[in-house]
Amino acid sequence: MTIDARKTLVNGATAVQATDIQHALANAAAWVSLRQVTKKYGPVTAVENVTLDIPAGSYCCLLGPSGCGKTTVLRMIAGHEEITSGDVLIGDRRVNNIPAAKRNTSMMFQSYALFPHMTVWQNIEFGLEMQNISAQERKARVGEMLELVGLSHLGDRKSSQLSGGQQQRIALARSLVTRPQVLMLDEPLSALDENLRVQMRTELRRIQKQFGMTFVQVTHHTEEAFSLSDRVVVMSQGRLDQVATPAEMFRLPASQFVAKFMGDNNIFQGKVLHCAPDPGTGMDVIELGVEGIGSLYSRGYAVPVGSMAACSIRPDLMQIEPYPNAASEKPTPRANHITARIVSIEMTGYVTRVVLMEEKTGKELLYKSPTTAWETGSYAEGQLVTLRWSEGNCVFLPH
Amino acid sequence: MAQATQSLSSSSEKKKRSLSDYLLPGFFGLFVLFLYGPMFAVFLLSFQGPEGQLFFPMRGFSFHWIMAVFGPQRVGDFVTAFQRSLLLGLSIMVITVVLSVMAGLAFRYRFRGSNLIFYLTISSLIVPSILVSLGLGIVFNLLNLPIQWYSSALVGHLTWTLPFAFLIMLGIFGRFNPAYEEAARDLGASDRTTFWRVVFPLIASSVIGVGLLGFTLSYDEFTRTSLISGETNTLPLEIFGMTTNVTSPALYALGTLTTIFSFVLIGVALFAMQKLEQKQKQAK
Structure with missing residues (x-):
């Protein structure tokens, strides 16, 4: 990522071009609701009886140590994991049996999962192609997205030719371009070095606010969860420990686990x-x-x-x-x-x-x-x- | 870094060379000699002069015997045997690739009986080949099916190529990051689109490798084919038959030609794999 691109982004110079997308995305924001959701792998219970409401347009972080079930919850919302019992609702729709491709959600993977055999442009365009959007509109929308993440000049590159921070931005652009109702982020910042992480944190929050989209993010990093979220969900051993605003949780942890986990x-x-x-x-x-x-x-x-x-x-x-x-x-x-x-x-x-x-x-x-x-x-x-x-x-x- | 290590080790070598520093290269030299020596001898002898024998010394140098391969033979028929083997190898290649890719996809998830199928597949590799051949012959007889190179021998070859290809595909899919597929589905791709647009391009170079393996295993398979190729021979069977009848260096010439053919094939496949990988510029 060039410094110029970063500056453009931070100064919000692209905000003008972004208004169209912004409207489209804001309209699309949906609430997510889990009702007594349980996930079992054979005899092992990964997620137990989780009931959680995530308001439309809010930024929600699922926080917990590895193996606490937070990623499983995210993947169940996205449709990459089957639900053993309970219901998942997106908007007013019960999505238990709706495949990931039709949920109107999008996920940013921890490894970014950018298709290595495609260029940056093709990666972003892929989701639009799947929606049978005309070539002309695809071109416009991919261009917009690249501009939004400040990497317009990298459209022809292969993903392996990008730095970690650039890959992260392209993955974000690829997830946003289809205008999903909910964006899921699986440890999106964990692969970045400390400085870049703090920078990208600010940017994620800015993009979320700008678009008013529902973001659900998984992290094991307390500071990250606190600085990003409207609402933090702490999980341990497949259960919810506490759901609160960052300020509330900092002041009044609900359990020994939460108090310990905050460090x-x-x-x-x-x-x-x-x-x-x-x-x-x-x-x-x-x-x-x-x-x-x-x-x-x-x-x-x-x-x-x-x-x-x-x-x-x-x-x-x-x-x-x-x-x-x-x-x-x-x-x-x-x-x-x-x-x-x-x-x-x-x-x-x-x-x-x-x-x-x-x-x-x-x-x-x-x-x-x-x-x-x-x-x-x-x-x-x-x-x-x-x-x-x-x-x-x-x-x-x-x- | 590598350079530093190298110079470090070479400077310590100067001080003291251990016995293994001499033994290991020597051993490796012997290994290479045994590996390629016989092939080289056959290669040389196939260029015997017209008066030459099946053994050294060389009596002149000529392409006489090479040309003789393509001419009419007193015993045996190289060309049609080669055509048969080529066709059989290509069929085996296609079937092996299709089935092993499908099996690889299936085995990423555990399903009822997956372990049983896995062990049954693998154990067919340790059953003596001649028994497989014998058994297949009996079964084909019993079912009144034709025993031919394109029927029973085809099945016989598959019992050899499929387990190998299956094992390789397991390895390939074991390393394959499922997030690629999830990302594709997430973006609205159907299962079919996900496979052809994302999964296949990413495993393509490995698939070429598996295809090549299937072909070469079939192309020079002998034991499994020996009892079930019917009245016509595949190339290895034909060559074996000739060792008892043909007393001219034409036999060596044939060996040289088929070896060159194999090398060319490997070269083409490697080139294709490299091209593909270059095109993909795979991340990590």
Whole structure:
């Protein structure tokens, strides 16, 4: 990809030419609905009883570790995988038994799957040929698409002569040219290097917004899912763990799995000792007895006393101070504090990561601070510190 | 990188050469000698002078015996035997390619009995050829079918070429990325269009290879054909028959000609494969 092409794209200079396609695509956007969908491979259940609504024109990311069933869900929507039980609806149409070719969806494959024996132009034109569109219109539409992705000059190339980023754009163009109702993206950015990935992320989101199309994307990259989606769906072991907006999920992970998968969260497991309504918030304050550490307070919804649960605190919502610190010795009720020793300090750029070890249990903890703020303190590796956080910032995780 | 490794290893060689550095090239030389030596001897002897014998020394140099192949023979008939073998080989090639591609497509998915079919197909390779020939003869007799090069021998050759072609196609489709087909279907292509526009062009060069293999396996197949070619001979059977009767270097000349024919065929196929691959410029 040339820098010029990139600039054109980013500046939106092509937006004018793109309006026609834009209208056509926006009209086509459809909602996707899964109703109690299950997929079994012999005795193995890959996807279990998944019910999910994806609004028309939204960007939805299926997030989870490999083997969690997210790709299977995507492939079932696209029609590349049969559904064992349940229903898949696209628009108002039940598509369970409709072959992929007739679903009016399009998929961008992880490997891009550009046909190596065809030129870039032929690749994009293929879908239009299948729809028996006249040669004249095909020419116009392929041209438009190439312009949209800023690669008009590469129409005659073979796909093997393209860079990873260019292949990615052509695959996108090929998927969009048929004006599908839903675009499915299977790990579209995983093959790109870090810088290009961030760039393409922005571009994917821009194209999705511009066309108002329904995008469903599979990724195992939390940051990618958060930055792209209107709605993130976290999956584990074939089930949905949480469906929420990125902001909601970041603030209030629904389960230990989600909290762990988002990375960096400090999670404490223990037994529910006490549970009382928290006036004003509509939630409960839950006291969790953590072995070796003592009571930790968090906010959540009522659970039976005595059950095993966990709470999670984000590494950026803790306060760090030298130990002992006479000024804040006075324990406030329901405030959490533990003593820990600094193991290592990693300056990663904007953020400084501090790895600590809890004094009594040896549990590893993470604290994050903006680098500018961290530099005002004077902490050293091996130093004993106190970490504090309020119960309001601490999320109770029932399972 | 490769250069660096090379210079590294050559500099260490200078310091100390191990015994295997001498033994391995020597062994390889012997291997090549045994592989091509006999062929070369036959090749030379087919250019014997008109007075020449079936053995060295050469008595002059001539194309006498080469021409003799095309002339009328005292015993045997090279030309029609060659035509038969050529036709049989080409038929086998086409049938083998069609069936093995279809089998390859089918075996990408597990189906009921797929394992059984797989092992049955493969095990036919380890059944002694002569038994296959014998058995086929008996079956054709039993069913009152004609025993001819174009009937029983054709089936006999297929028992030889199909398992090989099948194994190769399994390998080819094992490496074939199903995403290509899914992408085609996704874009609205029917199964037929998907096959002819996407799958076939991508496996075309391998298909040529399989076809070539089928042809050559059939072209010089002897044992399986020996009992079931009926009253007429295929070329290998004809040549074998002549070894007992023909005492002139014409036999060698025939060997040389058929070998050249095989090499030309391989050359053409390789050229076609290369052209195809160039055209495709396959990614990775």
